[in-house]
Amino acid sequence: MAVPHERQVRPGGGQIRPTVTVDGLACATWSKRNRGRAVALTPxxxxxxxxxxxIAAEEADIARFLGTGPAGSS
Structure with missing residues (x-):
């Protein structure tokens, strides 16, 4: 993780945000949206x-595992 992005991953107070890594380096943070059926990225x-x-493949696999399906599905 580059130092300029450290506060995006570790905002303080012992919190660590969910992070997307590529080759061991953080490239984005993410959060759940739409009751966990979608992911919002902050690259x-x-x-x-x-x-x-x-990322899309991982999101689909997690939705399948949780039984939530993609946004807009029943």
């Missing part, structure tokens, strides 16, 4: 198509 810079595809 630290531009993310490649490969990284975005990986």
């Amino acid at each position: 630290f810079g531009e993310l490649t198509d490969d990284v975005l595809a990986g």
Whole structure:
């Protein structure tokens, strides 16, 4: 994680935000939206198509595991 983004990952008070890592480096934080059916990303810079595809695959797998399905599905 680059020092300029440290406060985005560790805002203080012992908190650590959920983080997306690529090759061991933080590239974004994320949070759940729409009752856990969607993920909101806060990237630290531009993310490649490969990284975005990986995030989408992980999001779909977690939704499948939790039984929530993608946003807008029943």
